[in-house]
Each structure stands twice: as C-alpha cells, then as structure tokens.
Amino acid sequence: MTLKIRSSIAMENKAxxxxxxxxxxxIPGTIQxxxxxxxxxxxxxxxxxxxxxxxxxxxxxPANQIIAxxxxxxxxxxxxxxxxxxxxxxxxxxxxxxxxCLNGEDILGQGVDVVDVRRRVGMVFQRPNPFPKSIYENVAxxxxxxxxxxxxxxxxxxxxxxxxxxxxxxxxxxLHQSAMALSGGQQQxxxxxxxxxxxxxxxxMDEPASxxxxxxxxxxxxxMQTLKETYTIIIVTHNMQQAARVSDFTAFMMxxxxxxxxxxxxxxxxxxxxxxNPKNKQTExxxxxxxx
Amino acid sequence: MSTGTQLWMGASSHQFFQSKRRYRQRQLxxxxxxxLTGLFMFLAVIPLFWIIGYVIxxxxxxxxxxxxxxxxxxxxxxxxxxxxxxxxxxxxTVLASLFAVPxxxxxxxxxxxxxxxxxxxxxxxxxxxxxxxxxxxxGLFIYALVVKSQGHFxxxxxxxxxxxxxxxxxxxxxxxxxxLVPNSLREGALALGSPxxxxxxxxxxxAAAQGIVTGILLGIARASGExxxxxxxxxxxxxxxxxxxxxxxxxxxxxxxxILGSIIGQPVDSLPLTLWKYAQQPYPERxxxxxAAALVLIIVVLLINILARVWVQIQTHRMQGK
Numbered sequence: 001m002t003l004k005i006r007s008s009i010a011m012e013n014k015a016x017x018x019x020x021x022x023x024x025x026x027i028p029g030t031i032q033x034x035x036x037x038x039x040x041x042x043x044x045x046x047x048x049x050x051x052x053x054x055x056x057x058x059x060x061x062p063a064n065q066i067i068a069x070x071x072x073x074x075x076x077x078x079x080x081x082x083x084x085x086x087x088x089x090x091x092x093x094x095x096x097x098x099x100x101c102l103n104g105e106d107i108l109g110q111g112v113d114v115v116d117v118r119r120r121v122g123m124v125f126q127r128p129n130p131f132p133k134s135i136y137e138n139v140a141x142x143x144x145x146x147x148x149x150x151x152x153x154x155x156x157x158x159x160x161x162x163x164x165x166x167x168x169x170x171x172x173x174x175l176h177q178s179a180m181a182l183s184g185g186q187q188q189x190x191x192x193x194x195x196x197x198x199x200x201x202x203x204x205m206d207e208p209a210s211x212x213x214x215x216x217x218x219x220x221x222x223x224m225q226t227l228k229e230t231y232t233i234i235i236v237t238h239n240m241q242q243a244a245r246v247s248d249f250t251a252f253m254m255x256x257x258x259x260x261x262x263x264x265x266x267x268x269x270x271x272x273x274x275x276x277n278p279k280n281k282q283t284e285x286x287x288x289x290x291x292x
Numbered sequence: 293m294s295t296g297t298q299l300w301m302g303a304s305s306h307q308f309f310q311s312k313r314r315y316r317q318r319q320l321x322x323x324x325x326x327x328l329t330g331l332f333m334f335l336a337v338i339p340l341f342w343i344i345g346y347v348i349x350x351x352x353x354x355x356x357x358x359x360x361x362x363x364x365x366x367x368x369x370x371x372x373x374x375x376x377x378x379x380x381x382x383x384x385t386v387l388a389s390l391f392a393v394p395x396x397x398x399x400x401x402x403x404x405x406x407x408x409x410x411x412x413x414x415x416x417x418x419x420x421x422x423x424x425x426x427x428x429x430x431g432l433f434i435y436a437l438v439v440k441s442q443g444h445f446x447x448x449x450x451x452x453x454x455x456x457x458x459x460x461x462x463x464x465x466x467x468x469x470x471x472l473v474p475n476s477l478r479e480g481a482l483a484l485g486s487p488x489x490x491x492x493x494x495x496x497x498x499a500a501a502q503g504i505v506t507g508i509l510l511g512i513a514r515a516s517g518e519x520x521x522x523x524x525x526x527x528x529x530x531x532x533x534x535x536x537x538x539x540x541x542x543x544x545x546x547x548x549x550x551i552l553g554s555i556i557g558q559p560v561d562s563l564p565l566t567l568w569k570y571a572q573q574p575y576p577e578r579x580x581x582x583x584a585a586a587l588v589l590i591i592v593v594l595l596i597n598i599l600a601r602v603w604v605q606i607q608t609h610r611m612q613g614k
Contacts, residue, residue: 087483119485129476132499141494142484191480198484 076263128187185216351583380560387451396462431521450526465507
C-alpha cells in the first residue's frame with residue numbers, strides 16, 4: 001500500500017476549515033498525517049441535555065488504518081464512537097457542537113441524510129446482534145434496504161461479504177438456517193459481514209470481542225487486519241493488549257475532572273508511541289495499569 | 293468459636309445447622325408447603341375441567357351436522373341449527389380484528405418507544421381505563437354513536453363495539469412484547485441505514501411476533517365471548533346467512549361492495565348472543581340448543597388458542613434454528 005505523506009501545511013491549504021496547531025506532536029488529537037484523512041473531527045462536543053459528555057475533541061483519522069480508542073469506563077468512548085455514524089440521534093435531548101467530517105463533508109450538519117451516513121459508516125456492536133432470520137437474510141438485509149434484489153446480484157454480495165468476514169467456509173452449507181444457531185464468534189463475524197454487505201467506508205467497532213472467547217477474539221483481530229486494506233476501522237476496547245496488538249493509532253480518553261465528568265481526548269498518536277513513550281502522564285499511568 | 297459466629301440463643305452456627313431436629317423440621321415444612329401448593333393448583337384447574345365436562349355432557353348430544361348448517365327453525369319445529377350465529381361470530385370477530393389490530397399495534401409501538409412523552413402517557417393511561425370500562429357501557433356508547441345515526445342495528449356496529457374492547461388488550465400486550473425485543477437488534481438494523489419504519493416492520497415486530505399474536509388472540513377470545521356489547525349493536529338475526537346474501541346479490545347483479553355492504557350492514561347473531569337468548573326461553577329444545585351453542589363456543593375459542601400457540605411455537609423454533 002502506498003502511503004500518501006502529506007504535510008500539515010498542504011492539508012491546511014486544501015481544507016481551510018482544518019486549523020492545525022503548529023506543534024502538532026504535542027497537542028492531543030493531532031497526528032502526523034499518513035494517509036489521506038478519512039475522518040476529521042474538529043472541536044467536537046456532545047451534550048446529553050445540559051450534561052457535557054464529550055468536550056472539544058480534535059482527531060484526524062487516516063484512511064485504511066485501525067484506530068483504537070481506550071480509556072476508563074464512563075469516559076465517553078462509546079458515545080464518541082456512536083457520534084461518528086449518528087447512532088446517538090436515537091437518544092432524546094442531545095446536541096452536538098463542532099464538526100465530524102467524513103471525506104471533508106460534515107455529517108453533523110443540517111440536511112445530512114442520516115441513512116446515508118449510516119450506510120457509509122457501518123457499526124459492529126459489543127454483543128453479537130444477528131437478526132432472528134437466516135444467515136443469508138442477515139447479510140442480505142442491508143443491500144435489500146437499498147433495493148438490491150436477487151436479480152441485481154444479491155447472492156454475489158452475500159458471498160463476498162461472508163468471504164471477507166472469513167465466515168463463508170463455515171456457513172456455506174447452511175445459508176438458509178437460522179443465524180441464532182451459530183456460535184458467539186460466528187455470530188459476531190456474521191454481524192461484520194452484514195455491515196460489509198452495504199460497502200461502507202468506515203467500520204466502527206464497539207468492543208467487538210468483549211463477549212467472545214480468546215479463539216473467537218483472535219479470529220476477529222486477524223479479520224480486522226485484512227479488512228483495513230479496504231476499510232478504515234475505529235475500535236473501542238477495554239482490552240489494552242488488544243489495542244496494542246491490532247491498532248495503528250491509539251486515542252486515550254478520560255474524564256477531565258470528577259465534577260463535570262466531561263470526556264476529553266488526552267492523547268492520540270501512533271500505537272507504539274502511546275504504549276511505549278506516552279507524552280502525557282495520565283496516559284502513562286493508564287497504559288501501565290496504575291489506574292482505570 | 294469466636295463470638296462473631298454465635299447465632300440465636302447462643303447456639304453456634306455449627307450446632308444450629310447440624311442439628312438433626314432442625315433438619316427434620318425443615319423437611320417437614322418443605323413437604324407441607326409443597327403439598328399445599330399442589331392442592332391449590334389442583335383446585336385452580338377444577339373449574340376449567342368442570343365447566344368443559346359439564347358443557348360436553350349437557351350439549352354434546354345435541355350437536356349434529358344440521359346444527360352447523362341450518363338456520364334456526366321456528367318454535368315448535370324440530371331441528372334447525374345456529375348457522376346464523378356461527379357466521380355472525382366469524383363476521384364480527386374478523387371485522388373487530390380489522391378495526392382493532394392495526395391501530396393497536398401502531399399505538400403500542402409508539403408507547404413502547406416514547407414511554408415518557410405526553411401522548412405516550414395519555415395512551416397508556418387511556419388503555420388502562422378503557423380495559424376497565426364495563427362492556428355494556430361500550431355497547432350503549434356504540435348504540436348512541438353508530439346505531440342511532442345509521443338508524444338500524446348492524447354487524448358493523450357490533451364489530452366496532454368489540455374492537456373497542458379488544459384494543460386495550462392488544463395495546464398493552466404488544467407494548468410489553470416490543471419492550472422485550474433487545475434494543476441491540478433495533479440498533480443493528482438502524483446502523484445499516486434502515487429507516488425507523490422499515491426497522492419496525494422487518495426486525496422489531498417480527499421478533500416480537502410471538503407475543504403480539506398471543507395478545508391478538510387474547511383480544512379475539514375476549515371479543516368472541518362477549519354478549520353485553522352486542523345487545524344494543526348487533527341485536528341478533530335469525531335469518532342471517534352469508535350464502536343466501538351472496539346468492540341473491542349475484543342473482544340481482546349487485547357489485548362486490550354492495551354484497552359486502554349487506555353482509556356487514558344488517559343485524560347479526562353471535563354464539564354468545566344466541567346462548568343468552570335461548571337460555572332464558574322456557575322451551576326445552578331451545579335450552580338444549582343453548583348448551584350445544586355453549587359447547588361450540590368453547591371449542592372454537594380453545595381451537596383458536598391451541599392452533600395459534602402451536603403456530604407461534606413452530607415459528608419461534610424456526611427463527612432460533614432449533
């Protein structure tokens with residue numbers, strides 16, 4: 001894979017809305033751009049009613065990389081993740097500030113088609129949540145929403161999605177049996193296949209392996225490595241070893257202080273740097289297991 | 293042993309739990325309570341079997357083919373059946389379900405996902421109150437609203453009254469069942485870009501289908517057994533025969549809608565209504581027919597229940613891959 005190395009200055013010229021601080025390495029939320037940025041998050045704040053759950057998050061997500069978000073429970077990791085495909089819209093009384101840009105286009109803006117955002121930004125949940133339908137119907141659910149039927153090559157889409165999710169060989173003989181009969185790990189890979197079938201650009205994973213045994217977890221992690229050639233992946237995990245194993249970049253989030261309980265991005269950078277040579281004391285304490 | 297582990301009356305925990313006497317006492321209490329619950333379980337099902345047995349005993353001998361295929365004969369003429377009541381029950385129940393099921397499910401969906409909104413609270417409170425309204429009041433209400441304004445009794449008015457009685461049952465059971473569907477399923481569909489209405493139709497409602505069908509059945513069972521709301525609305529009709537209506541409609545070249553109109557536009561009988569009328573007449577053959585009608589009513593309601601439960605079981609097993 002060729003990496004397009006771009007300076008921060010060049011990017012500023014292309015997208016004037018992105019204001020990068022001069023000393024990019026020392027400011028949380030900025031990294032030296034590697035690939036083209038898939039997602040650019042600027043000054044993003046999130047409120048449940050009056051409660052500020054996320055404060056002023058800045059983050060650039062390069063394409064075709066795996067970004068891990070780590071941090072103690074209750075620091076807003078999931079809220080942050082769910083903002084990227086607007087799943088938080090389901091919660092009443094929320095509002096956001098700032099921008100979350102997908103390919104340079106703000107997805108939080110007025111008049112944005114939420115359905116389209118969710119098609120482009122797929123999601124895999126903490127617990128496998130296959131629909132109580134057949135394996136085939138689970139994968140076909142997404143394409144069918146967009147009017148793709150058998151005559152438009154639905155079978156092929158289902159085949160490709162299951163193949164990409166490394167599930168095809170295990171289920172090819174029982175495509176029309178219920179998905180509920182699969183094991184937990186298979187169900188989770190089915191959910192990944194289901195998300196892949198609508199050809200998203202980004203896949204969000206909210207602790208995808210936390211309900212799985214070590215073997216199934218390993219399979220999901222291997223799968224992520226192949227998927228990143230095609231997709232950009234953002235994963236929330238409580239498992240720091242997992243973050244260190246799978247991700248290219250790591251973001252460490254924490255609440256700013258016990259009174260306001262607003263989640264902030266403390267440090268963001270290449271995974272190796274976060275785990276071996278963090279710039280921030282809190283990050284160091286967390287990754288070395290001194291708290292959290 | 294330290295004082296910390298001392299229990300009541302100075303006995304140490306060791307002595308207390310190892311005591312043979314205590315052990316015997318607990319076993320006895322256990323057996324006593326178990327036999328008591330068993331006994332009352334038995335008492336609780338006695339009425340069911342007693343009723344069914346008694347009705348079979350009294351009505352079984354009067355059931356024959358013509359009971360199902362013939363209209364009532366005039367008093368004094370032997371034979372005759374309750375075809376009018378059977379057909380009327382079917383028409384009333386189908387119509388009432390058509391009126392009650394779609395709005396019931398939609399309202400339940402709204403209440404399940406907006407439980408704390410103003411409208412949600414009103415609907416929930418309203419259905420609770422509605423389920424407590426005596427059915428005869430509902431009958432009177434529809435009499436004033438539909439029968440008076442139309443100028444005649446009809447199956448339509450009866451069905452509306454029954455629908456009002458079914459509605460709260462359907463709303464409350466459906467709401468509970470929708471709430472039982474894991475939210476993660478709904479999120480899974482929404483995350484694929486499915487609009488809310490498609491998610492409801494293709495994921496949430498099918499996942500809750502088992503419970504929803506049970507709720508609808510409870511509603512139908514209630515509606516098909518009601519007499520009071522039909523007294524002022526469906527009234528009763530000894531000559532109601534759908535076959536006749538259709539034949540004469542075709543003979544006079546009426547359109548489909550005219551025929552349907554006359555099927556639901558005239559007064560009809562239902563099994564409980566017939567039962568109520570026959571049971572208070574002084575003629576033995578009418579009394580006997582009332583018993584037979586009671587038996588048919590029980591069998592129909594039981595059959596609906598059993599068939600639907602079996603169907604739901606099969607569906608659930610298929611979905612869970614068993």
